[in-house]
Amino acid sequence: MGKDGSWKVDLETAREKYMAEIADLDKAKQELRKIRQDCNTFMEEKTGAIEQAAEAERTAKANMERASELSKEIAAVHESVDQLKLACVQEQEEEAKIYAEKNVQKQSYKAKLEESAEKLLALKKETDADLAKSLEAQLAETMSEIEALRKEMDSAKSSDLDTVKVVTAELDDAKDSLLKVAEEESTLQTLVETLKLDLENVKKEHSDLKEKEAETESLAGGLHVKLRKAKSELEVAVAEEAKARGASEEMISTLHQLTLETENAKLEAEEMKMQAEDLKKEAEATRMALEEAEKKLKVAMEEAEEAKSAEAEARDQIKILSEKTTAARSSTSEAGARITLSRDEFDSLSRKVEELDNLAEIRVGAAMAQVEAVKASEYEALKKLEATQKEIDYIKTATQEALKKAEMAEAAKKAVEGELRRWREREQKKAAEAASRILAETHMNYRSSPQSYTVQKEKPSEKFMESHLKMHSPIETKKQNTQENIMETHKLQKAKTSVSKKKVLMPSISGIFHKKKNQVEGNSPSYLPGEKPVW
Structure with a gap:
């Protein structure tokens, strides 16, 4: 000045x-x-x-x-x-x-x-x-x-x-x-x-x-x-x-x-500095959003793991029930007796299995979509950071040239x-x-x-x-x-x-x-x- x-x-x-x-x-x-x-x-x-x-x-x-x-x-x-x-x-x-x-x-x-x-x-x-x-x-x-x-x-x-x-x-x-x-x-x-x-x-x-x-x-x-x-x-x-x-x-x-x-x-230069500050703020916000998305991704992954574990547990229970049913059938066939399940119980068990499968798929899809969104926002933030860095470098070069001309x-x-x-x-x-x-x-x-x-x-x-x-x-x-x-x-x-x-x-x-x-x-x-x- x-x-x-x-x-x-x-x-x-x-x-x-x-x-x-x-x-x-x-x-x-x-x-x-x-x-x-x-x-x-x-x-x-x-x-x-x-x-x-x-x-x-x-x-x-x-x-x-x-x-x-x-x-x-x-x-x-x-x-x-x-x-x-x-x-x-x-x-x-x-x-x-x-x-x-x-x-x-x-x-x-x-x-x-x-x-x-x-x-x-x-x-x-x-x-x-x-x-x-x-x-x-x-x-x-x-x-x-x-x-x-x-x-x-x-x-x-x-x-x-x-x-x-x-x-x-x-x-x-x-x-x-x-x-x-x-x-x-x-x-x-x-x-x-x-x-x-x-x-x-x-x-x-x-x-x-x-x-x-x-x-x-x-x-x-x-x-x-x-x-x-x-x-x-x-x-x-x-x-x-x-x-x-x-x-x-x-x-x-x-x-x-x-x-x-x-x-x-x-x-x-001042405007570029302000833009750089804004971009830095945006990058910071993006970083915080990425961290939050990573946290959400972790939560979603945990929920997906829980859903998978619940699904595995349900499958295990179904398998156990199937085994029990098979064992019971075999025992009854051997004994000449017959164990019967009601239609409602069988339907309810089937629906529970389907619901558990659907819930697991939904949670896994939501988690995957959230992960994709976080990756896309992270990619955009990285592009903005690169563009901001280029603009800052250009502003520095232009400022140096202007000072040199002055x-x-x-x-x-x-x-x-x-x-x-x-x-x-x-x-x-x-x-x-x-x-x-x-x-x-x-x-x-x-x-x-x-x-x-x-x-x-x-x-x-x-x-x-x-x-x-x-x-x-x-x-x-x-x-x-x-x-x-x-x-x-x-x-x-x-x-x-x-x-x-x-x-x-x-x-x-x-x-x-x-x-x-x-x-x-x-x-x-x-x-x-x-x-x-x-x-």
Whole structure:
């Protein structure tokens, strides 16, 4: 029972190891799925980066168009300022002309007044009173004309002053608008300079993005090649794993069949032992029945002897009676007398003799039948004992063969476990070396790969700053994802190597089982890996 328990524990350990290998394979498949997801994420990020670069180009074009529009607006403002300046100059020239004309008119009016005054004095001197009256009338008329001219001059002055005020106000407004336009022009020039700087930075970042994109495309191409290679190797590993799983399942089924056969052999041995005990009990009962039959036979023989003796005694009595009767007859014949027996007495004597004969025959027949029955039961009991002894010998032989097979299965299982342990040690050593080599290569690749970059800008606009942050962040994420993809690919290659080694292990296991199989003598219901059960 201890060997069976340890064998079951070892079988469970082998199953657990097999399930652990299956779990490792599933883990490798999950890592491959993760690599595929990372690759898809990388492609999506690459597409996003391309879209962001296109958006940056569109933004740069829009900024250039805006700058050209602002330049056109500035040129239009300059033209309007020039026109306003020309208008101001024209207004000033017209105002100067108006002032000059007014001065000429004033001078002409003064000259006319002086001339009129002189004429009046001359007329006063030259003419008489009548003439003086007429002259006074003319003077009054002239004075009224002068007054009218003065009023016209005053009204012209007032209208000229209003015009000058309006022109002055317009000039002030034009100056204010010119100042505003100048301020807006300086602001626009500053904005244009900022946009130029942003455009230069965008161009520089765009060129850097193109370089990064070329690098990422090369990395993506390498990852795609590795992914295709990993897919092909994974397919080969899956096929080999299916073969290994079939062989392992066959081995497990064989071990399970051996276990069942061992259990069945044990159960059959127990059952045979119970049957042997029952047969022993039956043999004991048969022996007791034989002894009892022998006793009955002895009693029957004694009764038969008694019957024979009684029969002999009866015959002796009959003989004696016959002799007596003969003697009596002879004596009576000699004496002339006659002895007579009654018919009833003679019949009774005859019946007694017949009854005694029949009783003796019946007792002898019963005794002989009982003896025959006892002999037959004894013969059957002997046959049962012989059959039981043969079955016990067969059970012992089958039990020994089952124990021998169990020991062989135990030895084969230990050999398989030793081979698995040595293979695992070799695989762990190779995996550690491969992991250290991959880490070293990854570290060197990480050092040799271009690092993340930043672009210094002077006074960037908020819109361009947001677009720059949106474009810059996925590049860093893309680089991290690329390094993670490289590590996952190396992990997948290591898992693939671990799975591919199973193919090398299974033939050695099958060879071990075949060697153990060749050592077994005689027919066996067990089936080792590679054998086909015959039903």
